[in-house]
Every structure is written in structure tokens, then in C-alpha cells.
Amino acid sequence: xxxxxxxxxxxxxxxxxxxxxxxxxxxxxxxxxxxxxxxxxxxxxxxxxxxxxxxxxxxxxxxxxxxxxxxxxxxxxxxxxxxxxxxxxxxxxxxxxxxxxxxxxxxxxx
Amino acid sequence: xxxxxxxxxxxxxxxxxxxxxxxxxxxxxxxxxxxxxxxxxxxxxxxxxxxxxxxxxxxxxxxxxxxxxxxxxxxxxxxxxxxxxxxxxxxxxxxxxxxxxxxxxxxxxxxxx
Numbered sequence: 001x002x003x004x005x006x007x008x009x010x011x012x013x014x015x016x017x018x019x020x021x022x023x024x025x026x027x028x029x030x031x032x033x034x035x036x037x038x039x040x041x042x043x044x045x046x047x048x049x050x051x052x053x054x055x056x057x058x059x060x061x062x063x064x065x066x067x068x069x070x071x072x073x074x075x076x077x078x079x080x081x082x083x084x085x086x087x088x089x090x091x092x093x094x095x096x097x098x099x100x101x102x103x104x105x106x107x108x109x110x
Numbered sequence: 111x112x113x114x115x116x117x118x119x120x121x122x123x124x125x126x127x128x129x130x131x132x133x134x135x136x137x138x139x140x141x142x143x144x145x146x147x148x149x150x151x152x153x154x155x156x157x158x159x160x161x162x163x164x165x166x167x168x169x170x171x172x173x174x175x176x177x178x179x180x181x182x183x184x185x186x187x188x189x190x191x192x193x194x195x196x197x198x199x200x201x202x203x204x205x206x207x208x209x210x211x212x213x214x215x216x217x218x219x220x221x222x223x
Contacts, residue, residue: 034211043200043214093208096166100152
């Protein structure tokens with residue numbers, strides 16, 4: 001069964017305390033993976049696309065990496081404004097082959 | 111207006127009401143989607159339109175009826191809903207179907223009483 005699992009479900013960090021969020025997937029015919037950020041009361045905001053194992057993408061304090069079984073979102077020296085829910089979604093072929101995880105709710109404490 | 115705009119932001123309706131959700135995208139994309147987001151569940155795909163033709167209907171109950179008059183506008187018509195239909199309904203668009211990232215609106219928070 002195709003699915004995406006994110007861990008941990010929730011993460012609390014002190015400001016400046018680096019950490020990683022995990023997204024493991026079992027999707028047949030994987031063509032890539034998206035990361036999104038979702039703030040309360042808003043829709044998911046697109047962050048990165050990763051297409052192949054070994055690929056990395058960076059944006060400010062965030063770096064996303066991809067292996068053949070999982071993806072990581074590394075957060076370096078986070079700030080309170082990084083607090084949000086982070087979603088990953090793996091896609092195979094076709095419109096109905098986009099599988100979302102349930103997200104990691106990140107809280108960064110000043 | 112930029113991006114994907116959804117109205118209304120909040121909606122409370124009784125089980126016998128009829129209402130519609132509206133979505134408009136200003137990104138020049140050709141595919142549009144409806145998703146349902148419930149607490150602690152993955153986003154659930156409901157409908158996909160590509161060049162205003164419906165390409166996916168993910169076993170959604172008939173009390174949800176989509177309409178896509180053109181590539182920029184998408185509606186979700188609601189009637190005789192159930193309390194379990196209460197959720198955040200998200201519209202999204204993408205350039206093509208498959209590899210392109212989806213761009214989401216801020217959703218309509220629906221409460222069925």
C-alpha cells in the first residue's frame with residue numbers, strides 16, 4: 001500500500017536548537033517528493049521539490065534531502081517564526097498518485 | 111489578487127442547506143483540485159480538473175458536486191451534508207498534472223450542524 005509517514009508528530013525546540021523532521025514513504029513508481037509548510041488557518045505553502053535520491057534543496061534555515069526510502073527536513077538554528085506544521089507528499093504517476101503525510105507540528109520557543 | 115483565492119473562509123451550514131465554495135487561481139495553471147483536510151489525517155484528494163475536464167473523482171459522495179467552468183475557476187457545490195463532512199476544504203492548482211507542485215488556497219473551514 002502506498003503511504004507516507006512523518007515523524008515525530010510534534011516537536012518542540014528552543015530557539016537555535018537544530019533538528020530534523022523525517023518523512024518515510026512507500027510509493028510505487030516514485031517520481032519525487034514535495035515539502036510544504038502550513039501555518040494555522042492557512043493552506044499549505046510550497047517549499048521544495050526533490051526528484052532523485054541524493055538531491056538536496058535549501059532555503060534559509062531549511063534543507064531538504066532525499067534517499068530511496070525517506071526524506072529529511074533539516075532545520076538549522078530555528079527561530080520562533082519557523083513554528084508551523086510541515087507536510088511532505090510523495091508522488092508517483094498521475095493525478096491520484098500524490099500521497100501526503102499527516103505532518104510534523106514544529107514549535108520553536110524563544 | 112495573486113495565487114489561489116478561496117471564498118468563503120468560514121461556513122456554517124445545516125444538514126439541509128445548499129451552499130457553494132468558490133476557488134479562483136491567478137497563476138495561469140491548467141489543473142485544479144479539491145482536497146479535504148481533517149485533523150490528524152493526510153490530505154484527501156476529492157476531485158481533479160485538467161484543462162477544465164474532470165480527470166479524477168476519488169469516490170466522493172454525491173452530496174459534493176464540483177464544477178469547473180474554465181481553467182481559473184473551480185466550485186464545490188454542497189447539499190445535504192453530514193456532520194462528519196466538517197473539515198477544512200482546500201483548493202489547489204498546478205501547471206500540469208503529475209510532476210508539478212500544487213499551490214494551495216487558504217481553505218474554507220466548513221462546519222455542518
